[in-house]
Amino acid sequence: MTDIILRTENLVKNFGDLQVLRGISTEIRRGEVVSIIGPSGGGKSTFLRCLNLLEEPTEGKVFFNDQDITDKKLNICEYRQKIGMVFQNFNVFPNMTVLENITLAPILEKKVPKEEAEAEAMALLRRVGLEDKANEYPRKLSGGQKQRLAIVRALAMHPEVMLFDEPTSALDPEMVKEVLNVITELTRSGMTILIVTHEMGFAREVSDRVLFICDGVITEEGSPDQIFTSPRHPSTNRFLSMVL
Amino acid sequence: MDKIFGLLEKYYMVFLSGLWGTLWLSALTVIFGTVLGIIVAMGRMGKSKILKAITDVYIEILRGTPVLLQLYFVWIGLPKLIPFEWTDTQCILIALVINASAYISEIIRAGIGAVDKGQWEAAKSIGLSKVHTMTRVIMPQAIKNILPALCNEFITTVKGTSLASVFFVGELMTSYKTVAAATFLQLPSLTIAGVIYFVVNFVLSRLLRLLERRLTVSD
Numbered sequence: 001m002t003d004i005i006l007r008t009e010n011l012v013k014n015f016g017d018l019q020v021l022r023g024i025s026t027e028i029r030r031g032e033v034v035s036i037i038g039p040s041g042g043g044k045s046t047f048l049r050c051l052n053l054l055e056e057p058t059e060g061k062v063f064f065n066d067q068d069i070t071d072k073k074l075n076i077c078e079y080r081q082k083i084g085m086v087f088q089n090f091n092v093f094p095n096m097t098v099l100e101n102i103t104l105a106p107i108l109e110k111k112v113p114k115e116e117a118e119a120e121a122m123a124l125l126r127r128v129g130l131e132d133k134a135n136e137y138p139r140k141l142s143g144g145q146k147q148r149l150a151i152v153r154a155l156a157m158h159p160e161v162m163l164f165d166e167p168t169s170a171l172d173p174e175m176v177k178e179v180l181n182v183i184t185e186l187t188r189s190g191m192t193i194l195i196v197t198h199e200m201g202f203a204r205e206v207s208d209r210v211l212f213i214c215d216g217v218i219t220e221e222g223s224p225d226q227i228f229t230s231p232r233h234p235s236t237n238r239f240l241s242m243v244l
Numbered sequence: 245m246d247k248i249f250g251l252l253e254k255y256y257m258v259f260l261s262g263l264w265g266t267l268w269l270s271a272l273t274v275i276f277g278t279v280l281g282i283i284v285a286m287g288r289m290g291k292s293k294i295l296k297a298i299t300d301v302y303i304e305i306l307r308g309t310p311v312l313l314q315l316y317f318v319w320i321g322l323p324k325l326i327p328f329e330w331t332d333t334q335c336i337l338i339a340l341v342i343n344a345s346a347y348i349s350e351i352i353r354a355g356i357g358a359v360d361k362g363q364w365e366a367a368k369s370i371g372l373s374k375v376h377t378m379t380r381v382i383m384p385q386a387i388k389n390i391l392p393a394l395c396n397e398f399i400t401t402v403k404g405t406s407l408a409s410v411f412f413v414g415e416l417m418t419s420y421k422t423v424a425a426a427t428f429l430q431l432p433s434l435t436i437a438g439v440i441y442f443v444v445n446f447v448l449s450r451l452l453r454l455l456e457r458r459l460t461v462s463d
């Protein structure tokens with residue numbers, strides 16, 4: 001295995017006539033925490049969604065552990081099991097209890113025995129402080145609790161990479177912290193993480209590298225200190241002076 | 245009033261068997277219509293462009309022509325197409341099922357379409373297969389939209405089966421015709437049939453409202 005877990009090569013995505021990604025090439029190292037920032041509509045979400053094939057790239061290639069995932073012969077479900085994703089709107093399953101949300105995929109797709117899956121789910125719930133909600137339905141949870149559930153639902157599949165798309169943008173301010181704490185803890189565990197976020201303080205604190213995506217290209221990338229204190233590109237500068 | 249009670253006393257069995265006919269004809273129509281409707285909806289939502297086009301045309305035709313015309317069409321056409329001793333009731337039932345399938349397939353499609361797009365994405369993102377995504381995540385949520393609409397379709401069907409009287413298939417309107425022809429008391433027998441229809445649908449729509457409340461409570 002190489003040190004590079006994900007690599008994109010000239011990634012292009014069109015929606016009809018609209019070119020949203022205009023050639024993105026980058027490499028993500030195993031265990032790296034990468035924040036993606038940039039103006040709205042710049043293509044951050046689309047980039048993330050191409051990585052787990054929620055969007056099919058129009059052109060270019062994505063390699064996962066040197067395997068081309070745009071290859072038509074790839075088993076997409078198996079691939080997605082290795083890439084966890086957390087959405088802005090949580091997208092927990094309302095028709096299942098908290099525990100069932102977590103054990104669903106391990107039991108069905110990985111054939112983990114039910115008791116084992118549940119024991120692991122309980123351990124995960126304890127890790128994020130939701131053990132007493134195991135048998136509740138999601139409608140009884142707050143936004144922050146739903147998002148923590150969504151995170152452990154993804155972790156239950158033992159992914160090699162976690163993708164976060166603005167995980168705190170739909171939350172009331174008082175719940176942002178509890179979710180960011182969980183993600184921070186995850187960054188310390190050695191997980192490879194890509195996170196699209198508008199929480200600049202958080203990005204600066206946890207990431208190894210920051211990508212600035214604007215108009216479908218990475219216009220600048222670098223260490224958090226470099227990007228946040230001395231951005232080189234005018235668009236980065238403009239964006240940061242607006243949000244900071 | 246006297247005439248109505250007089251009629252009821254003498255002919256209540258005719259009306260009862262008519263009601264029975266209406267109910268089972270409606271029930272079978274909705275049950276088989278649902279089965280066929282699921283197949284049509286699958287074609288409509290599937291990947292194949294050809295199937296999509298075929299089911300599109302199927303639905304458009306059935307929604308764009310009168311039910312009575314469709315009943316005649318099957319009643320005359322079916323025995324020619326498939327030579328077999330089709331009874332009138334069988335022909336009419338098949339026509340009603342085909343008609344209902346068009347509406348029910350749209351109900352199913354709308355019910356599935358109303359499930360949040362994020363649910364599909366979340367299911368995909370944890371690596372669920374297509375079948376499991378559908379059976380474990382999407383359908384359990386879609387059913388809450390589908391069931392009330394399906395009950396509504398049942399009510400519509402109860403009224404729709406009255407057209408079967410044109411072919412003298414045993415149901416409530418046919419009972420009216422039978423009694424009216426025997427007694428020449430058209431208005432009173434029509435009133436009786438009307439009251440029965442109303443009561444049946446009133447009860448059904450109350451049950452439907454109950455069901456809807458139950459479904460929303462569990463959200």
Ligand SMILES: Nc1ncnc2c1ncn2[C@@H]1O[C@H](COP(=O)(O)OP(=O)(O)OP(=O)(O)O)[C@@H](O)[C@H]1O
Nearest residue numbers: 015018020038039040041042043044045046047166
């Ligand atoms: N499924 C789609 N069909 C058509 N256009 C789309 C689709 N998804 C995204 N777009 C368009 O692509 C562009 C980039 O969208 P994207 O969601 O990737 O931006 P973003 O950087 O994540 O923005 P935000 O910060 O607002 O989330 C936008 O103009 C958006 O309207």
Ligand SMILES: [Mg+2]
Nearest residue numbers: 044045046166
């Ligand atoms: Mg976005």
